[in-house]
Amino acid sequence: MKLAIELVDVGKTFQGQNQRDFRAIDQLNLQIRDGEFFSLLGPSGCGKTTILRMIAGFESPTVGEVFIHGEAMGDRPPFHRPVNTVFQNYALFPHLTVAQNVAFGLEMEGVPQTHIRSRVGDALALVKLNGLENRHPRQLSGGQQQRVALARALVKQPEVLLFDEPLGALDLKLRKAMQLELKAMQQQVGITFVYVTHDQEEALTMSDRIAVLSEGKVLQVGTPTEIYEEPSCRFVADFIGESNFLIGQVIEQANGGLVVLVDGELTLSVPYEPELPVGKVITLVIRPEKVTIHPQxxxxxxxxxxxxxxxxxxxxDTRFVVQLTSKSTLIIRRQNLHPGKLDTFTLGEAVKIRVAPNSMRVLPEGSLGPETASGVLNLP
Structure with missing residues (x-):
């Protein structure tokens, strides 16, 4: 497996107010494969942009080392690294045309004009801006300006392209369209993309793999399917999509599964390996779309x-909140499959719900990760 980027024991500490140090990144080890679309995902302040800036060379690690294609970057400045960065702020020169903005970096490197024209034309074709070469940034939409910034980064043919929440300023529809275009573009050019975002859907849509971060640490790295279906801890399960959490105790283990008592009121059978001791406290993670709801x-x-x-x-779809025990509720998402015919369940109605045993994810105590304020259950 060829690596594009490797971070080895990387830590970053900033000096905060009153001379107190703030540890933004805590002994991070991360490998990003060559040619993949890799996303750094997490809430604001989790350290994802700091990681990106250390890869780019805008920040130096306090400890550890950043490698790009096996070569240690040390204190090498950004303009001597084989990377380029696309920011949320497009930073286009307002007095230059589209073509001049895209050509600027090549001109600073002294690339011959004949080569510049050819490469600028190829880059603009790649981002679908043919025919707009002579316009100025003020004559472009937000989406078009973002494409110019992307073309300016691609034209230098970097080994790695870094993105710091580049779609954040776009409206929802345009942002979703650009997500698909970026993914298609990455597959076409074959360059390693490292993408910073706090938008879970954005990361799931575009990424080959995702690193979920919290408080300067990577909690899980995996494919979108692995991150969503098999979260390693409660934080990941809660941050990626919507989840229900039931806290229970193991009262029996037999036939490759657990019998769990929830809130002292509800007994559930859950497939699980390996064996857990009786009395062990666990968390059950249940996705809302994996629960069915039926009349009484x-x-x-x-x-x-x-x-x-x-x-x-x-x-x-329709979102239901169902009281399951005296202490816990379940959120259920049910798709609206029949136009004009909505579910008739009403407030206060008694219903039956069905949770498939293999759709429940077991998190043993100690794997909960950082607590969040967005839990959907009233936990004991």
Missing amino acids: AHHDPLALQGTIRDVVYLGT
Whole structure:
């Protein structure tokens, strides 16, 4: 496996107010493969932009080393690194045309004009800005300006392209369209993309792999499917998409599964390996779309009893909050498959719900990760 970027025991400490040190990155080890679309995902202040700036050379690690294609970067400045960066602020020269903005870096390097014209034309074609070469930034939309910034980065043919939340200033529809275009473009040019974002959907849409960060540490690295379906800790499960959390105790283990008592009221059977001791406290993670909801008359020996506490119509689906025990609720997302025919469940109605055993993820105590303020359950 060829690596584009490797961070080895990297840490970064800033001096804060009152001369107190702030540790932004804590002994990080990370490998990014050559030619992949890799996203650094996490909430504001988790350290993802600091990592990107250390790769780019705008910041130096306090400890550790950054390698790009096996070569230690040390204190090498940004303009001597085989990378280029696209920022959220496009930083285009307002007095230069589109073509002149894209050509600027090549001119500073002394590339012959004949080569510049050819490379600028190729870069503008790649970002679909043919015919706009002579316009100025003020004559472009936000999306077009972002494309110019991208072309300016691509034209220098870097080994690695870094993105610091570049789509944050765009409206929702344009941002979603640009996500798909960026992914297609990365596959076309084959350059390693390292992308910083706090938008979970954005990371899931574009990435080959994702690193989820919190408080300067990487909690999990994996494909979008692995991150969503198999979160390593509670923070990842809560930050990526929407999750339900049930806290329970193991009361029995048999036939490759657990029998879990939730809130002292509800018994659930959950497939799980390896063996856990009786009395072990665990967290069950359940995605809302993996729970089905049925009328009270529904006959299913494995269905659970619940009561509707909230109903919100979201267009593509309906979001239900169901009281499961005296202490815990479950959020359920049900797709609206039939136009004009909505679910008739009402507030206070008794219902049956079905949670497939293999859709519950078990997190043993100690793997919960940093607590968040967005939990959807009233935990004991």
